[in-house]
Amino acid sequence: MDECTPSRLPSSCFVVVPAYNEAPRIGRTLENLLQVASSIVVVDDGSADNTAEVALRYPVWLLRHPVNLGAGAATQTGITFSVRREAQFVATFDADGQHQPHDLLVLFQTLCEANADIVFGSRFLGQAIDMPFHRKLMLKVASLAAYLLCGLYVTDVTTGLRMMNSSAAKQIQITMNRFEHPIDLLHQIKRKRLRFVEAPATILYSQDSLTKGQRTGDVFRLGLRILAERVMR
Amino acid sequence: MNLFQMVFVPLCTLAALHSLVRLRRGQTGWLAGWFWFAVWAGGAAVIAYPPITSAVAGTFGISRGTDFVLYLLSLGLLLFLRIFYNRYRRLENVVTQLAREMAISKASSDFSKHL
Numbered sequence: 001m002d003e004c005t006p007s008r009l010p011s012s013c014f015v016v017v018p019a020y021n022e023a024p025r026i027g028r029t030l031e032n033l034l035q036v037a038s039s040i041v042v043v044d045d046g047s048a049d050n051t052a053e054v055a056l057r058y059p060v061w062l063l064r065h066p067v068n069l070g071a072g073a074a075t076q077t078g079i080t081f082s083v084r085r086e087a088q089f090v091a092t093f094d095a096d097g098q099h100q101p102h103d104l105l106v107l108f109q110t111l112c113e114a115n116a117d118i119v120f121g122s123r124f125l126g127q128a129i130d131m132p133f134h135r136k137l138m139l140k141v142a143s144l145a146a147y148l149l150c151g152l153y154v155t156d157v158t159t160g161l162r163m164m165n166s167s168a169a170k171q172i173q174i175t176m177n178r179f180e181h182p183i184d185l186l187h188q189i190k191r192k193r194l195r196f197v198e199a200p201a202t203i204l205y206s207q208d209s210l211t212k213g214q215r216t217g218d219v220f221r222l223g224l225r226i227l228a229e230r231v232m233r
Numbered sequence: 234m235n236l237f238q239m240v241f242v243p244l245c246t247l248a249a250l251h252s253l254v255r256l257r258r259g260q261t262g263w264l265a266g267w268f269w270f271a272v273w274a275g276g277a278a279v280i281a282y283p284p285i286t287s288a289v290a291g292t293f294g295i296s297r298g299t300d301f302v303l304y305l306l307s308l309g310l311l312l313f314l315r316i317f318y319n320r321y322r323r324l325e326n327v328v329t330q331l332a333r334e335m336a337i338s339k340a341s342s343d344f345s346k347h348l
Contacts, residue, residue: 065332065336066335069329073329073332076329077333077336081336081337081340175322177325232314232318233322
């Protein structure tokens, strides 16, 4: 089998799963993820429920933030940990079951064949099952805002499905802790001249993910936070 | 003297005196003590006699004293906003780094259960 198209990810590919109050969902997510990955890092971002206890039933690394810091901080914690464990590749994967584990293999193949530093899984190049119209509109606005702010156009800026090589993982330092971190990531990709590509991914919307996910008003909050970060620093 | 002056001139004067008392008792540093004394005493003076601001504004080529005060306040607030935003971000980064190191240092012992 070609080294770019393995049936499972190599153990040097760490999959970071940031999780906040995901106890009802994370067990199934990890079961599915373990079919394609062996090095999984769950970052429990100060959950109030038993997310950590559920995660510990599986053969994964568990990192626990003592307080809730946000998805960006949890993602960076997982990346930092993976880099210290000498990961060759680092992927990020949402804990709520929206992503399909086999898409990680597509990302790995794309990263390998395109000789890129980072690859984003895009629901607009793949499939977004049961995505409401307002969510689609919100994501389009976010992509446009990201283009205006960073000068990089990605079809799916808020995707939690990404994979990067060790060089990119070492260079990226996400400092925006909460939901605005994808813009921070894009900004760093641009500033550090990392090569990025997009690959098709499938996102499955459920009632749970819609309730817990970003809301339309978040786009405006995101805009304000990014503007403050750019103007005030 | 109008109602505003009757209320705020004594209040500002008391605040200025209070700053001096705190300075004398050593409850505040000399810079902070004199700064706040100047702020409150200046406030009392311009409320009691508003043409002072116009006179000062005139030396900078601004016709109205209220405009001059407004410009100063706007610029001062923007400066403080920027300073405090950066301090807040630094503090946030320190807290995040601390939580991150705690999480990473504890990770090994959790994973060892599966080894």
